[in-house]
Amino acid sequence: xxxxxxxxxxxxxxxxxxxxxxxxxxxxxxxxxxxxxxxxxxxxxxxxxxxxxxxxxxxxxxxxxxxxxxxxxxxxxxxxxxxxxxxxxxxxxxxxxxxxxxxxxxxxxxxxxxxxxxxxxxxxxxxxxxxxxxxxxxxxxxxxxxxxxxxxxxxxxxxxxxxxxxxxxxxxxxxxxxxxxxxxxxxxxxxxxxxxxxxxxxxxxxxxxxxxxxxxxxxxxxxxxxxxxxxxxxxxxxxxxxxxxxxxxxxxxxxxxxxxxxxxxxxxxxxxxxxxxxxxxxxxxxxxxxxxxxxxxxxxxxxxxxxxxxxxx
Amino acid sequence: xxxxxxxxxxxxxxxxxxxxxxxxxxxxxxxxxxxxxxxxxxxxxxxxxxxxxxxxxxxxxxxxxxxxxxxxxxxxxxxxxxxxxxxxxxxxxxxxxxxxxxxxxxxxxxxxxxxxxxxxxxxxxxxxxxxxxxxxxxxxxxxxxxxxxxxxxxxxxxxxxxxxxxxxxxxxxxxxxxxxxxxxxxxxxxxxxxxxxxxxxxxxxxxxxxxxxxxxxxxxxxxxxxxxxxxxxxxxxxxxxxxxxxxxxxxxxxxxxxxxxxxxxxxxxxxxxxxxxxxxxxxxxxxxxxxxxxxxxxxxxxxxxxxxxxxxxxxxxxxxxxxxxxxxxxxxxxxxxxxxxxxxxxxxxxxxxxxxxxxxxxxxxxxxxxxxxxxxxxxxxxxxxxxxxxxxxxxxxxxxxxxxxxxxxxxxxxxxxxxxxxxxxxxxxxxxxxxxxxxxxxxxxxxxxxxxxxxxxxxxxxxxxxxxxxxxxxxxxxxxxxxxxxxxxxxxxxxxxxxxxxxxxxxxxxxxxxxxx
Numbered sequence: 117x118x119x120x121x122x123x124x125x126x127x128x129x130x131x132x133x134x135x136x137x138x139x140x141x142x143x144x145x146x147x148x149x150x151x152x153x154x155x156x157x158x159x160x161x162x163x164x165x166x167x168x169x170x171x172x173x174x175x176x177x178x179x180x181x182x183x184x185x186x187x188x189x190x191x192x193x194x195x196x197x198x199x200x201x202x203x204x205x206x207x208x209x210x211x212x213x214x215x216x217x218x219x220x221x222x223x224x225x226x227x228x229x230x231x232x233x234x235x236x237x238x239x240x241x242x243x244x245x246x247x248x249x250x251x252x253x254x255x256x257x258x259x260x261x262x263x264x265x266x267x268x269x270x271x272x273x274x275x276x277x278x279x280x281x282x283x284x285x286x287x288x289x290x291x292x293x294x295x296x297x298x299x300x301x302x303x304x305x306x307x308x309x310x311x312x313x314x315x316x317x318x319x320x321x322x323x324x325x326x327x328x329x330x331x332x333x334x335x336x337x338x339x340x341x342x343x344x345x346x347x348x349x350x351x352x353x354x355x356x357x358x359x360x361x362x363x364x365x366x367x368x369x370x371x372x373x374x375x376x377x378x379x380x381x382x383x384x385x386x387x388x389x390x391x392x393x394x395x396x397x398x399x400x401x402x403x404x405x406x407x408x409x410x411x412x413x414x415x416x417x418x419x420x421x422x423x424x425x426x427x428x429x
Numbered sequence: 430x431x432x433x434x435x436x437x438x439x440x441x442x443x444x445x446x447x448x449x450x451x452x453x454x455x456x457x458x459x460x461x462x463x464x465x466x467x468x469x470x471x472x473x474x475x476x477x478x479x480x481x482x483x484x485x486x487x488x489x490x491x492x493x494x495x496x497x498x499x500x501x502x503x504x505x506x507x508x509x510x511x512x513x514x515x516x517x518x519x520x521x522x523x524x525x526x527x528x529x530x531x532x533x534x535x536x537x538x539x540x541x542x543x544x545x546x547x548x549x550x551x552x553x554x555x556x557x558x559x560x561x562x563x564x565x566x567x568x569x570x571x572x573x574x575x576x577x578x579x580x581x582x583x584x585x586x587x588x589x590x591x592x593x594x595x596x597x598x599x600x601x602x603x604x605x606x607x608x609x610x611x612x613x614x615x616x617x618x619x620x621x622x623x624x625x626x627x628x629x630x631x632x633x634x635x636x637x638x639x640x641x642x643x644x645x646x647x648x649x650x651x652x653x654x655x656x657x658x659x660x661x662x663x664x665x666x667x668x669x670x671x672x673x674x675x676x677x678x679x680x681x682x683x684x685x686x687x688x689x690x691x692x693x694x695x696x697x698x699x700x701x702x703x704x705x706x707x708x709x710x711x712x713x714x715x716x717x718x719x720x721x722x723x724x725x726x727x728x729x730x731x732x733x734x735x736x737x738x739x740x741x742x743x744x745x746x747x748x749x750x751x752x753x754x755x756x757x758x759x760x761x762x763x764x765x766x767x768x769x770x771x772x773x774x775x776x777x778x779x780x781x782x783x784x785x786x787x788x789x790x791x792x793x794x795x796x797x798x799x800x801x802x803x804x805x806x807x808x809x810x811x812x813x814x815x816x817x818x819x820x821x822x823x824x825x826x827x828x829x830x831x832x833x834x835x836x837x838x839x840x841x842x843x844x845x846x847x848x849x850x851x852x853x854x855x856x857x858x859x860x861x862x863x864x865x866x867x868x869x870x871x872x873x874x875x876x877x878x879x880x881x882x883x884x885x886x887x888x889x890x891x892x893x894x895x896x897x898x899x900x901x902x903x904x905x906x907x908x909x910x911x912x913x914x915x916x917x918x919x920x921x922x923x924x925x926x927x928x929x930x931x932x933x934x935x936x937x938x939x940x941x942x943x944x945x946x
Binding site: 290295296297299300302303307309312374 | 760780852
């Protein structure tokens with residue numbers, strides 16, 4: 117909890133600084149856009165965070181977003197599926213891919229890094245192949261206006277992805293911090309053998325986080341595809357898994373497993389987006405974008421490491 | 430046996446070695462000497478101090494008192510490098526050869542000859558290695574991958590590595606533990622040849638007394654970290670060695686007479702484990718009884734417990750609870766049958782050290798605490814605290830921080846063990862398996878743990894299965910003792926027939942004199 121508080125203060129200070137330097141930060145348009153991005157990134161970052169808490173990793177998220185984005189466009193505009201069916205299809209596809217990853221990891225005992233790295237390559241290639249490398253879009257959304265509104269609209273001025281994220285985070289916070297499953301997750305991440313010795317079905321729990329991560333990538337794919345409104349199969353979702361990992365780590369998840377909180381992951385996601393926003397608003401050349409992010413994340417985790425060492429001493 | 434440090438000085442003399450770990454004395458005033466070209470057997474029960482003494486020799490532990498003389502000259506051994514500079518080489522019980530390298534690569538591991546300062550000198554490695562292999566009578570090429578060798582051949586590779594360091598003293602720690610009889614013969618032959626033809630001295634550590642009779646020139650016995658006496662070539666016999674290791678013949682007061690009227694709680698029939706697939710084990714455990722499993726390290730006691738608890742399901746055999754056959758394929762099944770396991774390795778398997786005491790205690794019972802009351806399986810923090818507090822109290826956990834919210838790391842070894850006990854007591858188990866329940870536990874906490882275990886059995890009617898390498902513990906705590914030797918039960922002992930000597934005799938696989946139950 118202390119960790120989250122520190123991060124929250126950091127976030128507020130950062131927002132304050134940006135607001136002072138550029139008054140556009142607090143404009144409704146900018147706030148809404150930032151919230152929308154936080155919402156979209158937060159959805160899959162939470163899934164990734166759960167995976168990281170078990171000591172695993174999921175590198176496939178970005179490519180899953182691309183593949184499912186392409187499929188979503190084709191289902192709606194080419195195959196003319198009803199919106200509800202298309203949505204269900206995309207989410208279930210995400211769940212399916214996550215299940216495949218989880219089975220390779222728990223049954224074949226492959227390392228998560230390898231399995232999801234292969235996913236990263238495979239789905240990107242598949243996305244480009246089935247779209248013939250053409251950018252897919254949603255045209256004027258005729259026939260699925262309602263879906264478009266539900267994914268890109270606002271409730272009381274709050275963008276839908278952000279609303280959904282808050283809803284999701286509330287559920288996952290209870291699951292992680294209050295449920296038996298959540299406790300087992302943290303135990304498994306910290307000491308898998310000890311967890312097995314108390315009768316926890318470690319393989320089933322490991323499988324479940326990859327299913328969750330895949331499913332949430334499916335949900336995020338809906339929001340991201342309608343946000344960009346065009347899905348370019350070779351670049352859509354590129355690096356998104358790394359944003360997710362960065363958000364989780366910045367938010368207090370340890371890649372060694374057994375540590376992390378839903379609140380932390382949310383704040384980590386928000387920090388990354390505000391930083392991005394800062395780069396744009398302060399007129400820093402956008403080519404420096406990645407360098408700024410990399411530097412800030414490195415400074416953040418270094419500080420955390422030094423502080424936690426002092427706390428122990 | 431204390432030759433003066435003149436011309437006739439022994440190759441190595443260790444004198445008055447004392448080593449303490451915290452408050453525990455592992456070695457007290459221990460002396461040992463080896464002459465040139467002599468095979469000295471070092472014997473003693475588990476925990477008698479053999480390994481600690483050898484670690485002092487290898488520079489792993491610094492002794493608190495005592496001196497080391499090498500050819501009569503005082504030396505200081507502060508690291509493995511110091512030891513190998515003197516010509517001392519170690520062959521460990523667990524093989525340290527790497528199976529991803531070939532034979533020559535292993536022989537020269539860490540001391541690779543170089544060409545031009547940075548290239549591997551393969552030609553030299555292979556040439557020297559093949560010479561060593563001929564000396565050892567091992568008929569394989571230096572380029573053979575170690576993965577393709579048998580266990581005995583890998584052991585020979587270790588010996589070749591020791592010899593390549595031009596060793597004058599080789600310490601072999603249980604070198605035959607995993608060898609077949611034929612392979613053992615070959616190894617003994619090579620060892621004898623090392624002494625005769627090459628004048629190498631050997632310290633041979635083994636529980637297999639038969640080998641020592643065949644091999645050793647002299648025996649030094651350790652008991653409870655002290656010298657227990659030496660045997661000359663003429664005096665060496667299995668009988669005398671057993672007496673040397675055990676020493677006292679104390680008749681013990683049994684805590685409770687064995688009550689034959691108790692009902693059978695757990696029955697194991699013809700169980701085979703992965704460790705000893707050719708052996709079967711059968712026994713019964715009654716409600717309210719404390720059954721001890723004695724034996725040497727590696728006798729298969731832990732594997733047996735882990736098979737019954739579902740960690741490594743048995744290859745075949747039956748497990749019956751209260752007469753009902755149970756299929757146990759994973760720990761969850763065993764727990765559902767009311768079985769609990771307090772594992773041997775507390776830090777790795779027993780606890781999640783960084784979690785609070787409370788969470789460690791409730792980990793196995795969380796599902797039962799929460800599941801029936803809400804759909805999501807939410808933990809009720811208040812109820813969890815109550816249950817954990819109650820279990821901690823029952824197991825007599827004494828935390829310095831005086832709160833069950835402190836992480837388990839803050840506890841002493843004894844109290845950590847009580848937490849492991851507490852987490853199972855919270856589930857009201859019917860059978861409790863305790864694997865080395867007081868390892869690394871101080872005397873005070875030990876007594877408290879014994880008291881708790883006795884109460885569980887004799888008052889709460891739980892069936893208790895204790896695995897222990899500590900003779901005292903087995904003899905004082907258990908109502909009945911089963912002795913295992915290489916995966917098979919060699920006898921059951923009760924009442925006055927249970928002595929350190931009778932246990933040791935069965936543990937080394939010598940004549941079953943106990944009755945079968």
